Amino acid sequence: MNAFFFMGGLVFVVSSVGLATTIRLSDNIETLSNNSLPSLVGLWKVNEGQTQIESSERALLIPSLTPQERQAELERIKKAWEQIDEGFKQYESTPRSEEEERNYKKLLDNWNRWKSEHEEFLRINQQLESAKANSSDPSLSSRATELSNQLRDRARQNRVSFEAATASLLESLRINEETANAAERVARQQIDQGKLWTILSLIAGPAIAILLGRYLGNALI
Numbered sequence: 001m002n003a004f005f006f007m008g009g010l011v012f013v014v015s016s017v018g019l020a021t022t023i024r025l026s027d028n029i030e031t032l033s034n035n036s037l038p039s040l041v042g043l044w045k046v047n048e049g050q051t052q053i054e055s056s057e058r059a060l061l062i063p064s065l066t067p068q069e070r071q072a073e074l075e076r077i078k079k080a081w082e083q084i085d086e087g088f089k090q091y092e093s094t095p096r097s098e099e100e101e102r103n104y105k106k107l108l109d110n111w112n113r114w115k116s117e118h119e120e121f122l123r124i125n126q127q128l129e130s131a132k133a134n135s136s137d138p139s140l141s142s143r144a145t146e147l148s149n150q151l152r153d154r155a156r157q158n159r160v161s162f163e164a165a166t167a168s169l170l171e172s173l174r175i176n177e178e179t180a181n182a183a184e185r186v187a188r189q190q191i192d193q194g195k196l197w198t199i200l201s202l203i204a205g206p207a208i209a210i211l212l213g214r215y216l217g218n219a220l221i
Contacts, residue, residue, distance in 0.1 A: 037180070038090055038091070038093070038094050039090075039091050039094045039096075039172075039176045040173065040176050040177065040180070041087075041090060042086075042087040042088065042089075042090030042091030042092075042094070043087065043091055043169060043172055043173050043176065044087070044173070045083050045084065045086060045087030045090070046083075046084050046087035046088060046091070046169060047166070047169050047170075047173070048083065049080040049081065049083040049084035049087065050080070050084065050114075050162070050165065050166065050169070052076060052077075052079075052080040052083075053077050053080045053081070053118065054158075054162055055076075056073040056074070056076045056077045056080070057077075057118070057121060057155055057158070058155070059073045060073055060074075060125055060151070061151060061152055061155055063148065067129075070129070077122075091172075097175070097179070099175060100172065100175045100176070103168060103171050103172055103175060104172060106168050107165070107168035107169060107171075107172060110161065110164040110165040110167075110168045111165045111168070113161045113164070113165070114158065114161035114162050114164070114165040117154070117157065117158045117161050118158060120154060121151065121154045121155060121158060124147055124150050124151045124154055125151055127147050128144060128147040128148060128151055131143045131144035131147055132144050
């Protein structure tokens with residue numbers, strides 16, 4: 001009976017270790033698939049959209065752009081904002097650590113500042129478009145020159161808030177990347193531990209069964 005209890009205990013220990021390893025792996029997979037990965041994808045969408053907007057802002061500063069080209073840049077800005085909204089929606093639906101939550105609040109402050117300045121850039125650009133459409137009027141022509149200078153000044157000022165928002169975005173990306181890397185390291189350790197216990201059980205189980213079988217056989221004889 002002691003021999004059977006011993007074998008039962010061995011099976012129970014090996015099964016318990018396997019179950020615990022599976023549960024821990026499941027938690028880390030959950031972290032990667034439902035937290036880190038969606039967060040990283042959402043933040044990259046925001047970052048790419050912001051970069052596209054800045055690129056289009058610079059293009060709108062080129063005086064030689066045709067009306068069609070300027071309109072195309074405005075369409076790119078519109079699509080970039082759609083991508084940004086989608087990215088923020090995806091990111092906000094994921095759980096965040098305390099460190100990430102603090103950085104996210106900072107990100108929102110910097111982001112709203114940059115967004116407000118970008119909207120001011122678009123407002124000046126719209127006035128410039130109207131002035132150019134009526135450039136036959138000398139007074140409006142001088143107004144167009146003035147607005148063009150204002151647009152350049154606005155673009156230079158926007159750079160400060162743009163870089164601040166970008167820095168906060170990159171910090172959020174770094175935090176999520178570290179979380180993903182940590183989950184991956186723990187998962188690999190758990191896989192290695194699971195392999196070790198499996199190998200030990202494959203060796204110890206049959207060996208103990210043979211030894212106990214011989215012992216019980218001799219005892220019965």
